[in-house]
Amino acid sequence: MFAVLPTVARAAGDPAQGEKVFLKCRACHQIGETAKNAVGPELNGLFGRKTGSVPGYSYSAANKNSGIVWDEAIFREYIQNPKAKIPGTKMSFPGLKDQTDIDNVIAYLKQFGPDGKKQ
Template identity: 55%
Template sequence: MALALAASTGVAVAADAEAGAVQFRKCTPCHNIGPGAKNKVGPELNGLEGRHSGIVEGFNYSDANKNSGITWNKETFLEYITDPRKKIPGTKMVFAGIKNEQDRENLWAYLSSFKADGSKK
């Protein structure tokens, strides 16, 4: 009931990093995160918050991504993950996006909980 009330009044529900870990399963075919994360089809995502787009060592980014000028933060990520090709035309990322706002919020809560070395904040 409280969730329905919050949704109907436009009040955002708090993000849940554990639920974000479940959302991250959609990302695991291409991305790694955590201790020992390596680049796959996509770059590893440790330390994403505050990182400039296109700079992970050893990953071959598209020119569009390298030249996007993006510094990852919550707002930018939420916009990007809704429709990656709209946010960065020419990106190599072939993911359709996550349309559900709460799922995007949860995913960001999970991703932003990792430091650059893969440890938890």
């Protein structure tokens, strides 16, 4: 007889590897307790946040008016080709193409709440 043990669902992606992928984003974005808006808005609490809503950041009209609320599926589309997902965005990043890199950066970003503290 086999015992049925509950399995713990593991989020896709490795936050430690995602921190390395995030180095590609750090030229424009900050995250964490001391994050500030820079060339791009700070990314604390990204998932569940409406596009164009970080106080003090000057967004393009495309971002402000997109009506998008960031979730994992939308972010996956966006980060592969930002200008295709939100035409008119100021974001000049060409995108991440590797799905493992995307999984990892999502796992990294999900660690940070709106206050910048790791959850």
